[in-house]
Amino acid sequence: MKVNSIIVFVITIISNTSFSQSVSSNVVEDFVPSSVNQQGKLYPQVNSERRVRASILAPQANKVQLDLGGTKYDMVKDDKGIWTGVSNPQDEGFHYYQLNIDGASVPDPGTVYFYGAGRLGSAIEIPASDRDFYAMKDVPHGLVSENIYFSKLTNSFRRCFVYTPANYNTDTKTRFPVLYLQHGSFEDETGWAVQGKANLILDNLITSKKAKPMIVVMDNGYAYKPQTNGARQESVFEEVVINEIIPMIDAKFRTIANRENRAIAGLSMGANQTMRIMMNNLDTFSHYGGFSGTSNYPSADAIDVNTFLDGKFKDANALNKKIKLFWLGLGTKEPSPFPGSVGAFRTMLEKQGIKYGYYESPETAHEWLSWRRCLNQFAAKLFQ
């Protein structure tokens, strides 16, 4: 087990033991179907306490559980063979979960499925008090386009999703700046435009003139050299971004193809990856966003600026002149090691005198509501 997976494992154990499996019977009976259910599906549901109620027909099952947020809640069977269970109150936002039927972990047939935690699975949406910024509204909507390409560097077909703002197809002479936006570990190129709601966030920001119209490119952060004879996987994601993705996007879309109009950002693993790509390619990018992650992850130790990322943060004056925006975000409820490693990174920036922006998402953990909020804050500051 790697260090970070040990940490995640420990967190899971802690959260498992700290949550009771028994749920008070006096829950508030104002449950409504989750907004990410399949059309017409009544379950799962969410109530005003932010509890989740799941339900499934399994007449011959011995034991059915709702597996949500690190806790397995026992469900109870009625005389029709329908199992129902209620969770403890959850954080606002988007949470992956699954059902366990006699030991089988399966998606809930009631929900839409999302790629996260290394698989396509169920999720629940607990309405957030500030959900208006990612709501679908009757405003001009941009397109999200699936773009398939063959990558010579990985010898594989790859795919990115490209958001073009609503006026891209009407102002046909206008060229646009580009944000390259990356997912986290065990996620893929679908995350930002599906559970991340990046398109709706940009649609709303652009309509209210809080952000400049921009193109957003969402690719897959897993990119490896073709393997030979069981050799260790070697990531070539940076090379794919610089030598394949950017030239392709600049050729296919009406971009403003210079560093002043190019930003790169990511969440968690994507924040770590894109920070390295940013610092190695300051002639390509001028704006950086790191949501719930930094390249010193998972360490919370003081950063040695002489050795960290080959000394890329040594010359504060040069960086402050060259970088237009260096921006970090974090949820207030994020588990270790994120507060520690992001904190150590900020300490380094401050000691060096490197300018940066910082945002904390209230009452959210290492989850998509943190990252939706980060994008909403960050995108409004781009290309100004």
Next chain:
Amino acid sequence: MKVNSIIVFVITIISNTSFSQSVSSNVVEDFVPSSVNQQGKLYPQVNSERRVRASILAPQANKVQLDLGGTKYDMVKDDKGIWTGVSNPQDEGFHYYQLNIDGASVPDPGTVYFYGAGRLGSAIEIPASDRDFYAMKDVPHGLVSENIYFSKLTNSFRRCFVYTPANYNTDTKTRFPVLYLQHGSFEDETGWAVQGKANLILDNLITSKKAKPMIVVMDNGYAYKPQTNGARQESVFEEVVINEIIPMIDAKFRTIANRENRAIAGLSMGANQTMRIMMNNLDTFSHYGGFSGTSNYPSADAIDVNTFLDGKFKDANALNKKIKLFWLGLGTKEPSPFPGSVGAFRTMLEKQGIKYGYYESPETAHEWLSWRRCLNQFAAKLFQ
């Protein structure tokens, strides 16, 4: 998405499609993971006999079944709690299925999920002998764009997917003809570009110059007037197509906005719907494709041309002059009522002397391989 995961398989003759639950133990042991599995998932698998092997961990379950093609195959538990089961040989192509765990019908955690049969669920891909026409190849790929819009007629947000050919983004002065392409019942706007592989079919046809570059618009055929006080649902899909979708597409995309360069087609329910829309709007469309469906569905009775669709097929001379292409397709293994109703419709066309094209997909039923083949045939004949 590996480039060369080529599966060598033997074409065997389907003996019958008996619905037995007992599967011979001497199955050919050359199973490989299905091409529509989630990345890294080893099950479900397919062998050269076109059998499906499913597998799931469910240590405490009493009974687990593979529910595929109308048959429930009992799976068997090993000493690790893993249940495994093998199906009878299946038709070539794409089939929905599910697992049943102690009476719960759930998606298989091994596969990607597809919207069909009224839900997001698992599917298996049995490699077809002619699969090359929908294979992902290193050719110029078009984009598939998600387009969200607010529909006043239905008072709801709707969505279509828009395929633009590879040269749409490079030949920025060129305008393109448009095919409006509809899904079947219990499916949605995702069907054609996901399990239908419409984008790959068009990419391959256009690259080999067998089809003209065209835009393909895939919307949702379910569109109802806002309901008042429990009134019966009233479809306004035709009005949505004519008054909302087409004007939107002509405004957002570089279309050739005239009837000569506009086609409409659909599968099953979509064939039925689009035939009505075609015949009611011959000033809007000049090409029609009906895959596994006609507007006399489900009747196999002789058609009274004076009353059918308000007499729209009475004047063969006028139709033969006005319609550039009227085209029908059907699988040779389609169940009742499709052969009967499509047959009765063809009889009417022939009696009237109305010109039409007809294609039969060999050895396929009312399923997606029939429709992929239909699109491949039909698209090559459009806008010539």
